[in-house]
Amino acid sequence: xxxxxxxxxxxxxxxxxxxxxxxxxxxxxxxADIDGWDSLEHINLISAVEQEFGIHFGMGQIVSxxxxxxxxxxxxxxxx
Amino acid sequence: MxxxxxxxxxxxxxxxxxxxxxxxxxxxxxxxxxxxxxxxTTHDIIRMMELFLLQQGIEPEFYESEYAQYFEDAMFGxxxxxxxxPDVIYIYTTFRNLRELPEMSMDRAAVKTLEDETYxxxxxxxxxxxxxxxxxxxxxxxxxxxxxxxxxxxxxxxRGRVRFAARLNERFAxxxxxxxxxxxxxLNYLSAQFGLDEWLDDAYxxxxxxxxxxxxxxVLAFSVTNIIKSLYGKNKKALVLDLDNTLWGGVIGDDxxxxxxLGEETAVGETYREFQSYLKEQKSIGVLLxxxxxxxxANALAGLNHPESVxxxxxxxxxxxxxxxxxxxxxxxxxxxxxxxxxxxFVDDNPAEREIIRQQVPGAAVPEITExxxxxxxxxxxxxxxxxxxxxxxxxxxxxxxxSSEDARKSEMYRENAERRKAQASFADYGEYLKSLSMKAQIxxxxxxxxxxxxxxxxxxNQFNLTTKRCTEADIETFAEDPETVTLYGRLEDKFxxxxxxxxxxxxxxxxxxxxxxxxxRNGGRPAPAGEKALLIDLWLMSCRVLKRGMENAMMxxxxxxxxxxxxxxxxxxYYPTAKNAMVKDFYDTMGFTxxxxxxxxxxxxxxxxxRVYTNKNRYIRVNA
Numbered sequence: 001x002x003x004x005x006x007x008x009x010x011x012x013x014x015x016x017x018x019x020x021x022x023x024x025x026x027x028x029x030x031x032a033d034i035d036g037w038d039s040l041e042h043i044n045l046i047s048a049v050e051q052e053f054g055i056h057f058g059m060g061q062i063v064s065x066x067x068x069x070x071x072x073x074x075x076x077x078x079x080x
Numbered sequence: 081m082x083x084x085x086x087x088x089x090x091x092x093x094x095x096x097x098x099x100x101x102x103x104x105x106x107x108x109x110x111x112x113x114x115x116x117x118x119x120x121t122t123h124d125i126i127r128m129m130e131l132f133l134l135q136q137g138i139e140p141e142f143y144e145s146e147y148a149q150y151f152e153d154a155m156f157g158x159x160x161x162x163x164x165x166p167d168v169i170y171i172y173t174t175f176r177n178l179r180e181l182p183e184m185s186m187d188r189a190a191v192k193t194l195e196d197e198t199y200x201x202x203x204x205x206x207x208x209x210x211x212x213x214x215x216x217x218x219x220x221x222x223x224x225x226x227x228x229x230x231x232x233x234x235x236x237x238x239r240g241r242v243r244f245a246a247r248l249n250e251r252f253a254x255x256x257x258x259x260x261x262x263x264x265x266x267l268n269y270l271s272a273q274f275g276l277d278e279w280l281d282d283a284y285x286x287x288x289x290x291x292x293x294x295x296x297x298x299v300l301a302f303s304v305t306n307i308i309k310s311l312y313g314k315n316k317k318a319l320v321l322d323l324d325n326t327l328w329g330g331v332i333g334d335d336x337x338x339x340x341x342l343g344e345e346t347a348v349g350e351t352y353r354e355f356q357s358y359l360k361e362q363k364s365i366g367v368l369l370x371x372x373x374x375x376x377x378a379n380a381l382a383g384l385n386h387p388e389s390v391x392x393x394x395x396x397x398x399x400x401x402x403x404x405x406x407x408x409x410x411x412x413x414x415x416x417x418x419x420x421x422x423x424x425x426f427v428d429d430n431p432a433e434r435e436i437i438r439q440q441v442p443g444a445a446v447p448e449i450t451e452x453x454x455x456x457x458x459x460x461x462x463x464x465x466x467x468x469x470x471x472x473x474x475x476x477x478x479x480x481x482x483x484s485s486e487d488a489r490k491s492e493m494y495r496e497n498a499e500r501r502k503a504q505a506s507f508a509d510y511g512e513y514l515k516s517l518s519m520k521a522q523i524x525x526x527x528x529x530x531x532x533x534x535x536x537x538x539x540x541x542n543q544f545n546l547t548t549k550r551c552t553e554a555d556i557e558t559f560a561e562d563p564e565t566v567t568l569y570g571r572l573e574d575k576f577x578x579x580x581x582x583x584x585x586x587x588x589x590x591x592x593x594x595x596x597x598x599x600x601x602r603n604g605g606r607p608a609p610a611g612e613k614a615l616l617i618d619l620w621l622m623s624c625r626v627l628k629r630g631m632e633n634a635m636m637x638x639x640x641x642x643x644x645x646x647x648x649x650x651x652x653x654x655y656y657p658t659a660k661n662a663m664v665k666d667f668y669d670t671m672g673f674t675x676x677x678x679x680x681x682x683x684x685x686x687x688x689x690x691x692r693v694y695t696n697k698n699r700y701i702r703v704n705a
Binding site: 019044 | 089093094096097100121123124284286287290294
């Protein structure tokens with residue numbers, strides 16, 4: 001799956017979770033850029049992303065992701 | 081939309097949108113304040129509870145304790161919780177909250193002490209909360225631990241942690257069984273049903289301090305909100321059943337009564353028989369059964385009289401077997417039983433019939449059972465008659481939170497009513513008919529033995545209900561014990577049977593004021609006490625099964641007599657319109673009250689000045705004889 005395809009799916013997940021159709025994320029997007037993305041919503045986001053891509057993040061990965069770019073790196077490494 | 085089996089992941093992901101849609105759908109909801117005192121993270125649990133409650137007709141407002149502060153909040157309180165004044169407190173604790181557990185080095189006495197102390201901590205907390213808030217308390221029991229040090233022996237050894245959880249659960253159950261307004265939320269069953277390995281997810285615990293996995297959260301929330309909706313009268317009341325391929329295998333019109341599959345001879349026949357037994361048991365908790373089938377009536381009855389049929393024609397309060405659209409029959413059944421279509425569950429294996437009911441009868445519950453092997457569309461559906469019981473059971477339509485002897489007799493009462501209707505038809509004069517019923521009533525102030533039934537009535541009655549005030553047992557107890565509150569319950573019996581407690585009045589005493597110009601000017605602009613007490617009727621309701629029997633007259637007479645005893649000079653009645661209570665819009669007018677005011681939303685205030693000589697209105701019922 002290309003990064004573009006991953007982003008396309010990821011945008012849908014973000015839009016659903018934060019109920020905002022105007023959201024478009026990119027490599028540099030962080031929690032500070034999105035209304036409502038706090039530590040509690042992060043849990044929900046991670047679980048929705050896991051479901052969408054049929055993957056499972058490791059505990060270390062969840063804690064260390066700095067921005068959406070890093071999330072996409074991990075997704076890309078897990079989906080073929 | 082979120083009926084079992086619901087899509088947990090979809091709900092978690094799209095909860096914000098779902099909430100917005102639910103709030104905008106125009107449903108009238110009751111407002112309830114729910115405090116969630118958690119022993120671990122509860123954020124998403126509350127988010128899911130909110131969705132389910134909105135769907136069940138309750139608009140919740142939440143208090144959420146700080147992380148894992150359940151015990152501190154309960155025992156030492158805090159201003160925010162005090163000011164919140166919850167209607168319901170949900171104590172969300174899990175096995176993770178058992179900080180001290182039995183160790184292999186402990187002797188029996190030490191383990192027993194540990195068990196006693198652990199239990200005492202909880203009991204002390206419940207008592208304290210009940211004393212302070214007089215509200216409903218819902219407490220989780222414990223799921224089993226994630227691992228077993230001794231393997232199987234963990235369930236039998238006195239130090240075993242499986243056994244420790246089981247013993248605590250038994251003591252929690254005992255408390256719930258013997259205390260009012262306290263309800264056990266069976267986390268133990270729920271986690272077993274879900275699968276303990278799926279339920280527990282250490283990653284979520286270590287990362288976020290969630291004591292269960294994310295996908296289990298909607299299941300938990302649904303289960304606990306079922307208790308809450310049941311408490312506030314949002315349970316379903318009736319199962320409306322199809323016949324062919326729902327109660328038996330095959331089509332009786334084609335296959336004949338000997339051709340249908342029912343009974344122990346085949347696996348499929350046995351499956352349908354078990355489903356019928358399950359349905360028959362529903363009767364014992366007060367669920368009404370009716371038939372809505374496309375069949376000739378003779379065929380329908382032949383099927384129900386099949387020697388292997390557990391359900392017989394007399395188990396049903398209404399049998400409609402004809403060729404009308406099912407939606408027409410469904411609505412007619414609702415009318416016949418005098419209950420709302422939103423209190424009825426439509427059970428039919430045919431997806432097309434289910435769709436008709438969904439479209440034609442909004443509000444009806446339509447579980448996704450299907451006889452065909454293939455599942456249809458996107459909704460996860462559970463196929464095969466072997467799954468019918470599970471689908472109905474997990475849906476929680478009839479969650480029992482109170483059980484009165486009247487529930488067990490409910491079907492019988494509805495049938496007695498049918499006999500009364502027949503009797504009525506044979507009298508030309510309605511008064512003669514009423515006389516022939518030999519009615520006897522007891523009308524008395526609320527008594528403790530009846531608190532459960534009284535609270536239940538306030539939550540179940542919608543149509544003949546002037547203010548639609550909902551009460552918990554704790555509320556009822558408070559009213560009954562307050563010397564300045566008038567409480568009356570009415571119980572009605574006739575020659576066909578006992579209707580049980582069917583009518584309630586709650587009124588509070590108030591001083592009347594003079595605010596005419598002269599008084600105001602004499603008193604520096606302040607109204608003055610008029611020296612006459614008034615009674616404000618906070619609640620007046622009657623069960624619809626005794627409509628047009630004159631019971632309201634007997635209640636009015638008893639009310640006036642009680643007011644006179646208390647030297648109360650006038651009575652104020654209030655009518656608050658809802659979607660269901662239009663039938664009593666002019667009730668106070670017929671009782672001889674005068675309308676005092678009406679606001680833009682149709683709320684009306686009525687006054688009855690008790691005359692020096694009051695003539696009893698009741699003519700057909702012998703009261704307190």
